[in-house]
Amino acid sequence: MFDPQSPVRPDSSGFEHVFVVETRGGHTVIGFHNWIQLYLQEKLGHIDYKGYSVNAKSPQPDESKHILALQFSWKNGIKPKGSIFIGVSPEFEFALYTLCFLTSPNERVKVSFNVYEVEIVCHHYNQKHIGTTYPVLVKYLNV
Structure with a gap:
């Protein structure tokens, strides 16, 4: 786990940030954009789920939804x-x-999947590495 406030700076990567977890200042969780890690940590009792974000862009979660703001x-x-x-x-x-990182000089790429319009945020680190990347729901298309 990477803590940028620590005097000792362990190695960190975009993969670790996105698929595992990092903290900032010991109290703010950053990264953690993978549902499998979320599930595993919840199963261990380390997660206290506070809820999901509902607005015009984010539908109420159910078994058919595949993107979630939480x-x-x-x-x-x-x-x-x-x-x-x-x-x-x-x-x-x-x-x-990886495709978004390699094909776009911008840090936001719009993509469409079945019933979703999604923006993939991909922050480049030194233009050579992924710092973080995650999906943002732009629009849910009711079908």
């Missing part, structure tokens, strides 16, 4: 807001995020 606490830290794909494979996310 809030939770993890151990001693808070994730004030975040978004993740739900039920997709890590391979899908890894491939999607």
Whole structure:
């Protein structure tokens, strides 16, 4: 777990940030954009789910929704807001995020999936590495 406030700076990566977890200042959870890690940490009792974000862009979650904006606490830290794909494979996310990083000089790429219009946020680190990447629901198309 990477803590940028720590005097000792362990190695960190975009993969770790997105698929595992990092903290800032010991109390703010950053990264953590993978549903499998969220599930595993919740199963261990480390997650206190605070709810999902509902607005015009974000539908109420159910078994057919595959993207979610949410809030939770993890151990001693808070994730004030975040978004993740739900039920997709890590391979899908890894491939999607890599394609967005390699094909776009911009840090936001719009993509469409079946009933979703999604913006993939991909912050470049030194223009050579992914710092973070995650989905943001632009529009849910009711079908």
